[in-house]
Amino acid sequence: MKYRDGQVVKVGDHVRLWYGRPGEKDVEADVVCSFDSNEFSDGYPREEWSYLGRGILVYSQDAGLIHYLQPERTMELLYRKK
Amino acid sequence: MGGRPTPREEKHYNYFRDYDPSIGRFIESDPIGLQAGTNTYGYVAARPIVFGDPFGLDAVGQAIGRGVGAWGGRIIGGAIGTAIEPGGGTAVGAFAGGAIGTRIGGAVGSAIGDMCKEQTCPPCRLVNGTVVPLGTIAYRYDYLPPHVQQHGIYGEHFNLYTANQNPKNCKCFWQDKGASATFDPNWIPIAPFAN
Numbered sequence: 001m002k003y004r005d006g007q008v009v010k011v012g013d014h015v016r017l018w019y020g021r022p023g024e025k026d027v028e029a030d031v032v033c034s035f036d037s038n039e040f041s042d043g044y045p046r047e048e049w050s051y052l053g054r055g056i057l058v059y060s061q062d063a064g065l066i067h068y069l070q071p072e073r074t075m076e077l078l079y080r081k082k
Numbered sequence: 083m084g085g086r087p088t089p090r091e092e093k094h095y096n097y098f099r100d101y102d103p104s105i106g107r108f109i110e111s112d113p114i115g116l117q118a119g120t121n122t123y124g125y126v127a128a129r130p131i132v133f134g135d136p137f138g139l140d141a142v143g144q145a146i147g148r149g150v151g152a153w154g155g156r157i158i159g160g161a162i163g164t165a166i167e168p169g170g171g172t173a174v175g176a177f178a179g180g181a182i183g184t185r186i187g188g189a190v191g192s193a194i195g196d197m198c199k200e201q202t203c204p205p206c207r208l209v210n211g212t213v214v215p216l217g218t219i220a221y222r223y224d225y226l227p228p229h230v231q232q233h234g235i236y237g238e239h240f241n242l243y244t245a246n247q248n249p250k251n252c253k254c255f256w257q258d259k260g261a262s263a264t265f266d267p268n269w270i271p272i273a274p275f276a277n
Contacts, residue, residue, distance in 0.1 A: 018222065018241075048250045057255070063222075064274030065255035066243060072258075073224075 001036050001056050001070070003077050009056055011039040012081030017060060018074040028078065029060035151187015155179035206247055206254035207276045218245040220256060220272035221265070239263050243272050252277065 159179015163171035
């Protein structure tokens with residue numbers, strides 16, 4: 001999966017999922033699995049999550065775990081774990 | 083997150099498949115199919131208990147264990163009985179060994195059957211305690227200018243997510259399911275799961 005700017009989504013990326021409503025903060029998340037690149041972060045073992053097959057799994061404090069086959073229109077990379 | 087719904091009279095649209103608001107469910111199977119694992123069960127099997135013992139492995143294991151135990155017990159018991167008292171001891175030993183073997187084998191077989199049973203998951207709950215049946219639709223209001231199109235919809239719409247549960251670890255999660263121009267009162271605002 002790629003961001004709108006063409007960069008490949010990677011595990012460890014911190015992203016904005018969508019903009020907050022007026023007066024609210026944006027909803028952000030961490031990419032915890034990338035099934036497309038077979039990457040899994042600590043706490044999300046391959047043997048438990050790889051069955052989802054493709055796309056990415058993100059974790060957001062505001063929305064929980066979300067599995068995407070395509071990125072949100074507003075999804076944007078904020079920073080990448082070194 | 084969420085936001086006040088803005089019902090519209092436009093034709094209903096969903097990104098992957100048609101949705102029937104009267105029943106609060108999609109009416110077509112998930113086109114992702116088995117590629118996405120539980121995507122197929124996520125909707126049709128909206129049940130809080132996602133796994134049980136559909137094949138009766140506990141009972142099967144117990145039966146097999148009892149049979150094997152009885153057979154082995156008779157042989158061993160018979161051999162012991164023969165050693166103690168050749169002739170009559172053989173039958174007595176086989177009987178006693180069979181009885182003991184049946185019990186032991188049954189217990190062992192039942193335990194093995196238990197280990198083979200599929201996992202029973204608790205229902206999904208939001209952090210506020212609300213139980214969310216699998217397949218429940220959550221939404222997020224997404225404002226777009228009227229001339230901008232997304233998911234085949236111009237302007238404002240609702241992004242949709244389906245409640246799902248990982249059968250391997252029972253963790254609950256949402257799956258992105260496209261968007262709709264109209265709102266269904268059965269939907270809930272997207273929120274994190276507690277489990």
